[in-house]
Amino acid sequence: MHRKKRVFVVTGGGTGGHIYPALAIARGLQERFPGSTIHYVGGKRGLENTIVPREGFPLTTVHCRGLERSLRLCNLAAIGDTVRGLGQSYRLLRRLGADVVIGTGGFVAFPVVMAATLAGIPALIHEQNAFPGMTNRLLAPRAAAVMLTFPEAEKRLKAKKTVLTGLPIRPEILSATREEGRRYFGLPEGSQVLLALGGSRGAKRLNEAMVYLARRWAGEPRRQVIHVTGEVNYEETVAQLKAAGISLDKCGNIKVMPYLDRMDYGLAACDLCIGRAGAAFISEVTARGLPSILVPYPHAAENHQEANARSLEAIGAAQVIMDRELDGQRLHDAVQELLEQPDRIAKMANAAKGAGRPEALTMILDEISRVVMSRK
Ligand SMILES: CC(=O)N[C@H]1[C@@H](OP(=O)(O)OP(=O)(O)OC[C@H]2O[C@@H](n3ccc(=O)[nH]c3=O)[C@H](O)[C@@H]2O)O[C@H](CO)[C@@H](O)[C@@H]1O
Numbered sequence: 001m002h003r004k005k006r007v008f009v010v011t012g013g014g015t016g017g018h019i020y021p022a023l024a025i026a027r028g029l030q031e032r033f034p035g036s037t038i039h040y041v042g043g044k045r046g047l048e049n050t051i052v053p054r055e056g057f058p059l060t061t062v063h064c065r066g067l068e069r070s071l072r073l074c075n076l077a078a079i080g081d082t083v084r085g086l087g088q089s090y091r092l093l094r095r096l097g098a099d100v101v102i103g104t105g106g107f108v109a110f111p112v113v114m115a116a117t118l119a120g121i122p123a124l125i126h127e128q129n130a131f132p133g134m135t136n137r138l139l140a141p142r143a144a145a146v147m148l149t150f151p152e153a154e155k156r157l158k159a160k161k162t163v164l165t166g167l168p169i170r171p172e173i174l175s176a177t178r179e180e181g182r183r184y185f186g187l188p189e190g191s192q193v194l195l196a197l198g199g200s201r202g203a204k205r206l207n208e209a210m211v212y213l214a215r216r217w218a219g220e221p222r223r224q225v226i227h228v229t230g231e232v233n234y235e236e237t238v239a240q241l242k243a244a245g246i247s248l249d250k251c252g253n254i255k256v257m258p259y260l261d262r263m264d265y266g267l268a269a270c271d272l273c274i275g276r277a278g279a280a281f282i283s284e285v286t287a288r289g290l291p292s293i294l295v296p297y298p299h300a301a302e303n304h305q306e307a308n309a310r311s312l313e314a315i316g317a318a319q320v321i322m323d324r325e326l327d328g329q330r331l332h333d334a335v336q337e338l339l340e341q342p343d344r345i346a347k348m349a350n351a352a353k354g355a356g357r358p359e360a361l362t363m364i365l366d367e368i369s370r371v372v373m374s375r376k
Pocket residue numbers: 015016017018128129197199200201228258259260261263276277278279280281282284297300301304305
């Protein structure tokens with residue numbers, strides 16, 4: 001615990017992928033530096049405008065905009081917005097008396113972190129993916145330290161210092177027990193449990209492949225499925241299951257839901273999981289030491305989900321199926337093959353555990369503390 005009151009500025013925005021890690025860090029700072037000020041800086045339009053106030057942190061927004069990857073007129077507008085955001089950020093950081101700035105990526109992190117370094121305020125950045133986003137690639141050379149989720153990101157950044165910290169995950173994901181998970185879903189003793197989900201919004205192709213798998217497994221109590229479809233695709237998936245002649249009430253071993261609030265129990269209960277390759281999901285899976293089949297979302301920025309998935313594949317923790325190659329038969333065969341080889345599953349689980357970083361938040365806070373303490 002530290003006595004001196006500090007001013008921390010946290011920034012990162014646009015999507016949940018940047019905002020949730022920033023909030024986890026903000027909460028961690030609150031605990032480690034009681035009485036300190038933690039100020040969030042977001043963009044004018046990002047999701048942070050709804051999420052951050054709900055979490056109780058003061059939020060100031062600045063101008064920012066992403067550059068198109070090709071030369072276009074709208075890039076001029078983006079440059080204009082960024083320069084404006086840079087000025088706003090500079091004045092804000094000075095007014096707040098910021099001791100340190102922490103950026104987690106997204107367009108808004110660019111003007112804020114850049115302004116910090118221009119004002120002589122140390123800045124740290126956190127990169128969630130194996131293929132770093134454009135903002136963090138641009139900022140890395142100016143940051144006091146770049147904290148990474150995946151070791152592969154290092155070679156794609158020009159950083160003065162990198163630290164492999166991992167991505168902070170919700171504490172309950174680590175603490176849930178297998179028994180609690182199995183009880184929550186009413187799963188029979190000794191059954192093999194498969195958890196399938198396509199990121200926070202679901203994945204249509206994965207859902208279709210899962211319908212095929214359900215057809216092969218329906219009524220087999222030793223094989224249990226928890227299938228999270230995503231809100232948008234739920235009705236359609238249920239209709240496809242019905243059309244395939246599967247009665248969810250009668251078969252008893254296939255559970256289908258639009259969203260799983262208790263992801264802690266889902267992960268705790270399962271023996272194998274199938275999912276996209278978002279950084280948060282992968283961090284949860286590895287922190288729990290779970291073997292996985294990953295189907296990277298093919299339209300993620302700069303195909304970063306494939307880079308995430310390949311990172312796990314390279315250490316033997318996951319099997320990767322590309323979205324374009326995914327179909328029911330392929331998925332069913334891959335799952336079946338794995339479940340029939342307990343040794344292989346155990347090896348994958350071990351490799352996943354080795355890559356897991358349950359202490360991510362502590363490491364991140366340690367790194368921030370080091371930088372703060374080096375300031376008078
Ligand atoms: C489509 C896309 O570009 N996604 C990106 C986004 O991911 P995003 O922020 O969507 O995060 P992930 O896909 O990694 O994880 C989804 C999160 O939602 C939770 N969950 C999901 C479904 C559910 O029913 N219940 C539930 O609680 C999961 O436990 C996990 O915590 O930012 C990440 C960090 O930059 C990137 O790695 C991802 O590629």
